[in-house]
Amino acid sequence: MTRRKRMLADLEEDIRDHLERETQDNIDRGMSTEEARYAALRKFGNVTRVKEETWKVWSVEWIEQLLQDLRFGVRTMWRSPGLTVAAVMAIALGVGINVGIFSVLNGLALRLLPVPHAAGLLSVNQVFHFHRQPDRLIHNDASWFSYSEYLNYREHNHVFSGLVAYEPYLEATLRNGAARQVLGTAASCNYFEVLMEHPALGRGFVNSDCATAGRSAVVVLSDSLWRSAFGANPSLVGEQVVLNRTPFTVVGIAGPGFAGTEPIPSAFWVPVTMQEALEPGINRLASDNMSWLAVLGRLRRGVTMQQVHADLAVIAARVDQLHPGRATSLVIRTATFFSSPDQRQYLIPVATVVLIAFALVLLIACANVANLLLARASVRQREIAVRLSMGAGRWRLVRQLLTESLLLSITGGALGSVIAFGSFNWITRLVTSHLPHDFPPIAVNVGPDLRVLAYALLLSVVTGVVFGLIPALRSARADLNNSMKVGGTLGSPARKSGRFLLNTLVGSQVAVCMVLLIATGLLLRGLYHAQNVDPGFEIKGVATTFLNLERQGYDQAHATQFMRRFQEQIRAIPGATEVAQAECAPLSHDFSASQFTVQSDGDTVFIEYNHVSPDFFSLVDIPILRGHSFSPDETSETHGIIVTESTARRLWPDQNPLGKVLREPSGREDWVIGVAKDAQVAHLGESTSNYLYFPAGPQQDTRSYVLVRYATNFTDVAKSIRDVAHSIDPGVSIDVTTLDDYLEVWRAPARIVAALSGTLSALALLLCSIGVYGMVSYSVSRAVHDIGIRMALGADGVDIARHVLWQALRPVLIGGVLGVGLSAAVSGVLTSLMFGLGAHDPIAFVSVPLFLLTVALVATFIPARRAMKVDPIIALRCE
């Protein structure tokens, strides 16, 4: 028994004992038994109060008061179910969407990697500072490592028990049964050991697998590839599978839960030394100056981050000595998806914008609930005044009111979070339905973890305080004298400041809502714009297929042979009118660019380029304005190039561009033989940047797009194209789409964001109109008396309605103007993220405010009509 319990257990007995003694004393003094007992009780005072006060000595007061407040809060909520449901729903909505989006971000960038003991895995990245022209080659991510750099860190560090390197997103064609494209990983041979992901069947890699480049053709397959392509055949280990043209021996099947350490699952793993077998012609291992390997280290037990930084910095300095003109700083953090500074640089601003947009909706919800509570607070003013005049402390009262609002917000937050966790499937479907069809699946765990739960709780508490504090403080400041009188609130100063508060809340709601709506308006306008954009070339009716024959194991001679036959046979397809070849198909997100030196003045310029066959220009209908197009016998060996008109104008203003010379970094010189019309062939919405065309040659055959203009329907043509490819090589993997599809990819970000922000603004608008409606009905119901008097004095319904409308619309107008101003200020951020947005698109900036104003008018009109119908006799008799 605690001291407290022991002390209190005897209290009752002590008091009885005390009373008996006193009674006895009184009897001794000559009182009758009855009289003596009453006298003793009188002298003792209120027994219950004495007990309570004694208990209080031993109780932790705030806990008991909290329980008391909670009990009272629940009772209050129960008594006004309408208000409770409205408030809880508003908060559930606001908190729910915020928790939902946070879970996604958490899954994307905050969660540890899905491997055992992930907290001990560090991601190591390099940030280079170049003293002169950067000369780093980049494959996938600028902050990754070359193989020799990786080996340097692996051999010389003292802080990791193991350091792995891997190249993710290796495309390969699996040639067992029907050819299929898979994404895999080339990994250092300690990969499975350091990640503690021992394959479920067979073995992982051993050191000898990585000893000699190109020697050990072994592969570990993912569980899902093993199941989908090989029917989970247990005797597959030891068998051979063909990736591209190289046969690999299956040595293991990875555990069912393991799909690599990138958001896009890996289907297979090969030793890093087999890289060239999968990417023929590119020997990344030998390049000391290429970023292509992501590096993860498993921290040695007991080593601190400071030690890691100090130890690796020494190695970085040593590596820098091999590369004069550059200084490396390392970015080391606990490994998650998107660990590299390069990726975070993009992710963080986007995440911030998204989180802010979602938080704004929560803010509107808060304002709504605050409004509701304020309205109720004025109903409860008498209750509160009574408590205050009976001696309740103001702070105590504020605490009680805050407890009530926290109760509301946490209930709402819990409900919202549960709904959010339940609705992920729906959101995922929404997002993926807007992604291009060949977009790889993403393995991101969006389930709730401690961090998400903490965020949900924090959000709920902050919400509760935000919407609860103002009404609570105001109530506790109540003017006792006035509130106690019946109807005493009329015309009192408290009422005036209350109206100001209500107006401020509604005004800010409208402002926030306006920002969201205008953002959506801009996005929708951008989308519309993108849908109707004229790219400057004929994008309709063109089938396109990308053939990376090199990846599929072709050498250049075979590739050229394949390409020639392929194009010849396509020409024979009924319905195919033109065929052309291009290194980068228009708008395919495939870019090539280089520095060129302009011979006439020695300037270096950055120019994007493309290698195209002669038919390209006529196929996509880009006219040659001066000079002539390539002739069929021109290849990359010849020196003629075609520039766009803007490029010509920029490089040789007011001169004839024909015959002008550009020097490539290799020293090779090319001269202009033609000028093509500007078109948005590389970036949608951008036609005037520097761009030039080289003639396509055999070098391009290993990796090239084939464009086919067709006159019939796409499905037939696509089937014929595939049939042609398979008739030449049954094992070739080919995917046929249209140029239009590429356009979809450009629109996808705007479309996803527009869908999300559209949903958000619809919610915001709903909440906002409820807010305006609530405020107006509330003030009308409070002003019935005033209206009655006005009517009695001769005002007619229209006057009253005009008055009510004006009163209500003033905060709406002020908020609206503020919102428009705010949007104008922040729309620059949006435009930088999304294609095709005009930052000050007049249509969005005019129509959205008008729309919001209309909604506000409707929301106001309903209660205003009620005000018109006030019967002065009834209104005044109410008093």
Place this chain on the structure above:
Amino acid sequence: MSTKEQQERIELLQGTLDLLILRTLKLGPMHGHAIAKAIEFRSDEVLQVEQGSLYPALHRLINRRWISVSEGTSENNRRAKFYALTARGRKQLTVETGKWDKLARAIAQILSPGEQEEA
């Protein structure tokens, strides 16, 4: 009890009950009723202590470890709780008495400045 008698009695100032209990217990361990009686008796029955308020005060003092409590047998052989001053309580009594004296002097000085000047 006549009305006149009641008017002569003085309500206890807040906080002074603790001091009175400590002072009373300086005479030796006592049970609750005896403490109440002693205070009444020693103040010539001028101080009106609502006897019930003794108990929260006793518990407060126990909680602060200024007094201790033990089971015992009273003068008429009844089982009772005896409260006794602890060492800390004794120290506290000195402090509190000092404070009280100061307060009393100060108030007296304000209420009758003339007498003080004469003295």
